Amino acid sequence: NAGVTQTPKFQVLKTGQSMTLQCAQDMNHNSMYWYRQDPGMGLRLIYYSASEGTTDKGEVPNGYNVSRLNKREFSLRLESAAPSQTSVYFCASSEYSVNSPLHFGNGTRLTVT
């Protein structure tokens, strides 16, 4: 049981380049999330998808777009990368319930130069 799988694990971009972070879950969860983790700031929510076909902005959505491709997959796109987007990105999934814990992938470490 793979859980939540993120690709790639590492990426280096130059300012202005674009890329898509991929995320897939095999737990049949309805809700999926993208967070970024920066030192001393915990995890901040970028976008989430409460259920297939819906997406909503989180705390820090600027500079990002998302696509809920199907129930399993939720991708995060950086159209024009900036150094401020250097971070570790985590995808997570959960049941559609306020008391359900999130299940996280192992992260993508992105550096923008």
Add this chain to the structure above:
Amino acid sequence: AQSVAQPEDQVNVAEGNPLTVKCTYSVSGNPYLFWYVQYPNRGLQFLLKYITGDNLVKGSYGFEAEFNKSQTSFHLKKPSALVSDSALYFCAVRDNAGNMLTFGGGTRLMVKP
């Protein structure tokens, strides 16, 4: 807006001694509270949650947490620390109206032999 505070960046404890990692929260309505642990180069792993009922919640790996409504706190505890407990710990809160899980900044636990 909901928020979580983890007042200690780092907690140091000797192996075998009890440990406490502090968390306070602010949320409208009834809180749903969670603790997660993160090991190096890994995603967050769910430890325990408080939904309702008993104020002392037991979770994975011998951890427990005490919910205190009057102090709006949800401190993580363990009676006897292990070196292998050394990791980054995150407290998180969700209100009963939304789908967003808000994290604290994290506390690094160092258990020394």
